[in-house]
Amino acid sequence: xxxxxxxxxxxxxxxxxxxxxxxxxxxxxxxxxxxxxxxxxxxxxxxxxxxxxxxxxxxxxxxxxxxxxxxxxxxxxxxxxxxxxxxxxxxxxxxxxxxxxxxxxxxxxxxxxxxxxxxxxxxxxxxxxxxxxxxxxxxxxxxxxxxxxxxxxxxxxxxxxxxxxxxxxxxxxxxxxxxxxxxxxxxxxxxxxxxxxxxxxxxxxxxxxxxxxxxxxxxxxxxxxxxxxxxxxxxxxxxxxxxxxxxxxxxxxxxxxxxxxxxxxxxxxxxxxxxxxxxxxxxxxxxxxxxxxxxxxxxxxxxxxxxxxxxxxxxxxxxxxxxxxxxxxxxxxxxxxxxxxxxxxxxxxxxxxxxxxxxxxxxxxxxxxxxxxxxxxxxxxxxxxxxxxxxxxxxxxxxxxxxxxxxxxxxxxxxxxxxxxxxxxxxxxxxxxxxxxxxxxxxxxxxxxxxxxxxxxxxxxxxxxxxxxxxxxxxxxxxxxxxxxxxxxxxxxxxxxxxxxxxxxxxxxxxxxxxxxxxxxxxxxxxxxxxxxxxxxxxxxxxxxxxxxxxxxxxxxxxxxxxxxxxxxxxxxxxxxxxxxxxxxxxxxxxxxxxxxxxxxxxxxxxxxxxxxxxxxxxxxxxxxxxxxxxxxxxxxxxxxxxxxxxxxxxxxxxxxxxxxxxxxxxxxxxxxxxxxxxxxxxxxxxxxxxxxxxxxxxxxxxxxxxxxxxxxxxxxxxxxxxxxxxxxxxxxxxxxxxxxxxxxxxxxxxxxxxxxxxxxxxxxxxxxxxxxxxxxxxxxxxxxxxxxxxxxxxxxxxxxxxxxxxxxxxxxxxxxxxxxxxxxxxxxxxxxxxxxxxxxxxxxxxxx
Numbered sequence: 001x002x003x004x005x006x007x008x009x010x011x012x013x014x015x016x017x018x019x020x021x022x023x024x025x026x027x028x029x030x031x032x033x034x035x036x037x038x039x040x041x042x043x044x045x046x047x048x049x050x051x052x053x054x055x056x057x058x059x060x061x062x063x064x065x066x067x068x069x070x071x072x073x074x075x076x077x078x079x080x081x082x083x084x085x086x087x088x089x090x091x092x093x094x095x096x097x098x099x100x101x102x103x104x105x106x107x108x109x110x111x112x113x114x115x116x117x118x119x120x121x122x123x124x125x126x127x128x129x130x131x132x133x134x135x136x137x138x139x140x141x142x143x144x145x146x147x148x149x150x151x152x153x154x155x156x157x158x159x160x161x162x163x164x165x166x167x168x169x170x171x172x173x174x175x176x177x178x179x180x181x182x183x184x185x186x187x188x189x190x191x192x193x194x195x196x197x198x199x200x201x202x203x204x205x206x207x208x209x210x211x212x213x214x215x216x217x218x219x220x221x222x223x224x225x226x227x228x229x230x231x232x233x234x235x236x237x238x239x240x241x242x243x244x245x246x247x248x249x250x251x252x253x254x255x256x257x258x259x260x261x262x263x264x265x266x267x268x269x270x271x272x273x274x275x276x277x278x279x280x281x282x283x284x285x286x287x288x289x290x291x292x293x294x295x296x297x298x299x300x301x302x303x304x305x306x307x308x309x310x311x312x313x314x315x316x317x318x319x320x321x322x323x324x325x326x327x328x329x330x331x332x333x334x335x336x337x338x339x340x341x342x343x344x345x346x347x348x349x350x351x352x353x354x355x356x357x358x359x360x361x362x363x364x365x366x367x368x369x370x371x372x373x374x375x376x377x378x379x380x381x382x383x384x385x386x387x388x389x390x391x392x393x394x395x396x397x398x399x400x401x402x403x404x405x406x407x408x409x410x411x412x413x414x415x416x417x418x419x420x421x422x423x424x425x426x427x428x429x430x431x432x433x434x435x436x437x438x439x440x441x442x443x444x445x446x447x448x449x450x451x452x453x454x455x456x457x458x459x460x461x462x463x464x465x466x467x468x469x470x471x472x473x474x475x476x477x478x479x480x481x482x483x484x485x486x487x488x489x490x491x492x493x494x495x496x497x498x499x500x501x502x503x504x505x506x507x508x509x510x511x512x513x514x515x516x517x518x519x520x521x522x523x524x525x526x527x528x529x530x531x532x533x534x535x536x537x538x539x540x541x542x543x544x545x546x547x548x549x550x551x552x553x554x555x556x557x558x559x560x561x562x563x564x565x566x567x568x569x570x571x572x573x574x575x576x577x578x579x580x581x582x583x584x585x586x587x588x589x590x591x592x593x594x595x596x597x598x599x600x601x602x603x604x605x606x607x608x609x610x611x612x613x614x615x616x617x618x619x620x621x622x623x624x625x626x627x628x629x630x631x632x633x634x635x636x637x638x639x640x641x642x643x644x645x646x647x648x649x650x651x652x653x654x655x656x657x658x659x660x661x662x663x664x665x666x667x668x669x670x671x672x673x674x675x676x677x678x679x680x681x682x683x684x685x686x687x688x689x690x691x692x693x694x695x696x697x698x699x700x701x702x703x704x705x706x707x708x709x710x711x712x713x714x715x716x717x718x719x720x721x722x723x724x725x726x727x728x729x730x731x732x733x734x735x736x737x738x739x740x741x742x743x744x745x746x747x748x749x750x751x752x753x754x755x756x757x758x759x760x761x762x763x764x765x766x767x768x769x770x771x772x773x774x775x776x777x778x779x780x781x782x783x784x785x786x787x788x789x790x791x792x793x794x795x796x797x798x799x800x801x802x803x804x805x806x807x808x809x810x811x812x813x814x815x816x817x818x819x820x821x822x823x824x825x826x827x828x829x830x831x832x833x834x835x836x837x838x839x840x841x842x843x844x845x846x847x848x849x
Contacts, residue, residue: 114148707723
């Protein structure tokens with residue numbers, strides 16, 4: 001077929017080609033900013049390779065490498081460029097994605113994923129056969145793309161200054177990219193070339209959901225919101241023409257909305273990274289005359305793919321981003337609000353071919369609160385693969401790489417811990433031979449470790465198939481049992497199975513080395529699916545090896561609790577290898593999504609770096625004492641314990657201090673005498689102050705290091721308090737004088753003083769025993785008057801006073817009038833201040849005389 005000149009001439013970016021060629025012929029780098037659909041992904045690579053009209057006569061043929069962030073986009077771009085040349089992919093335009101390659105001897109433009117590009121750079125840093133590299137969709141800030149650009153900048157600076165480099169973005173925010181792509185003198189920023197689009201006007205309308213919609217959390221989206229989105233799609237279909245493109249966060253939401261649209265007068269297409277090839281092709285072909293389509297898509301359609309025929313965009317306002325919980329060793333996608341830049345990208349899809357409409361499923365007020373840009377993946381993702389790539393590049397800590405964002409130190413430290421644990425890095429951070437091999441497998445290092453080690457036990461085929469299940473995550477419909485999912489993948493003919501088979505074949509080929517093809521030991525038998533699945537998952541995620549705590553609850557080696565679903569076939573297994581888990585927002589435990597049963601021997605083998613025995617002396621809140629034991633653990637999972645007969649005294653004391661500070665002074669042995677002494681000292685500290693000690697809980701605990709010499713419950717609190725008395729200053733001997741336990745009253749009785757209230761102690765005494773006392777009793781060298789509780793002959797309160805003379809004069813007559821008729825056998829003199837005190841009735845008192 002002939003070159004499709006008309007289609008090439010219709011691409012607006014052609015007007016930017018002279019400026020782009022001038023930039024590459026000069027500094028050799030450029031930033032190309034052009035909206036989606038202008039041809040930056042298709043026309044520009046063909047032009048730079050000299051495959052389009054307008055190439056300068058006699059210009060040498062050039063080979064162009066185009067890097068796309070997604071496999072679907074790479075295939076689609078190659079097919080589109082081949083179509084423009086009147087060819088099929090594999091001739092002058094080809095592509096390479098993980099597990100699939102279509103190139104030939106005449107290939108001048110090759111489209112690859114950024115992951116494939118990283119593999120090539122590690123294998124051949126010079127990219128000797130490549131003249132120009134175009135990194136597409138840089139604005140999406142995928143980690144592989146950021147890393148590849150940093151490596152390419154390094155290559156230009158050290159190995160191939162003639163290598164031409166273009167960073168292409170669908171946004172106009174290009175300043176940072178231009179600063180990274182400096183020219184040969186390393187001072188001037190790269191030229192920015194703008195490609196103008198033919199964007200038609202797009203009206204924007206807001207369709208916020210009804211009240212009561214719960215915010216998305218984790219991977220859960222409120223079904224009521226999805227029902228609202230389906231209603232908005234139906235509204236869009238009531239427009240007279242054009243296809244509808246609806247953006248949803250994930251595959252599950254796409255399937256649910258598709259179900260809600262059953263009966264709609266349109267073809268429903270589900271577009272995502274796992275969609276079958278025929279669905280992807282149908283989306284990119286466009287609709288037939290007189291037919292309408294609804295394309296339910298994840299973020300793959302934001303900028304990487306051109307979807308023809310779209311006149312209306314329905315935007316859920318949600319997207320999925322990776323998040324890593326380094327403390328718990330869990331990583332997953334989470335649902336977040338889109339950024340303003342992403343929303344603008346989505347809106348633009350409605351105005352590619354004609355005026356359009358964007359229906360946003362949020363309020364206009366919310367729109368102003370959207371973040372400006374999406375979070376770069378380097379800031380939120382697991383960095384183990386990045387750290388290994390950087391180490392193999394010769395920069396273990398990525399301090400010399402030209403990155404827009406510095407990797408978070410905590411995430412890099414966690415990544416290095418993982419890589420050292422699997423033998424990929426040495427203690428200096430440099431890659432080991434094993435690490436170099438892991439970096440070349442095209443897998444996350446965890447999965448690469450599982451592939452290599454499982455192949456030695458189960459054989460290359462079984463290991464490759466099981467690892468492929470984790471590399472190409474199976475659909476939720478396969479269940480949460482990894483071995484069962486494996487059996488489904490073998491026999492199913494759904495969209496997932498072919499991808500899984502291709503990945504398994506690729507991994508098996510990657511294992512074809514002399515070491516990996518050695519026959520198994522004589523007499524050995526191949527392990528079954530369950531055993532291999534458990535081994536692979538445990539090797540990949542050793543910190544997620546989990547032991548049962550209850551019927552549904554397991555403790556992972558990382559210390560996080562994980563629960564199985566009520567209907568899970570894995571429930572009740574003694575050990576599990578947890579491959580995928582997530583943690584609901586606000587929950588302290590994780591939920592198992594995919595795992596396999598495990599035996600203890602395999603768990604110990606897979607997680608041997610977490611296995612250890614240590615002597616520990618800790619405080620037991622259950623037993624309220626220090627416990628010394630020798631413990632064998634697999635991470636946080638206790639395997640065996642036995643008592644430690646002679647613990648280190650310092651550690652024993654530290655454990656007791658810890659227990660005392662956690663549980664408080666109530667642990668001490670408190671007798672009535674100890675409590676009474678504490679109350680007297682508290683009074684003196686309040687009334688007199690120095691040198692009398694503070695004996696509150698906080699004060700006692702603050703000085704616990706001075707007096708703690710045994711388990712707290714064996715310590716007599718009275719001995720502790722006596723040790724705090726001011727002996728050295730001689731004041732301790734005045735304790736009974738300043739705060740007497742008992743006070744002698746005029747009747748001769750010794751009455752106990754109540755120090756419960758340190759501000760005003762109480763003397764509770766029968767009224768008749770104070771006759772003749774014309775002054776209020778004082779303590780603490782006369783500083784504090786006692787609050788006198790005057791009791792009736794029956795011991796009941798009759799009056800309360802802190803001024804006894806005033807009571808005799810003004811209060812006593814009323815008390816006398818009320819009580820003397822009730823207690824006639826007791827004396828009730830008219831003048832109590834001069835009367836004789838009495839402990840008994842009048843008759844007994846007279847007899848005593």
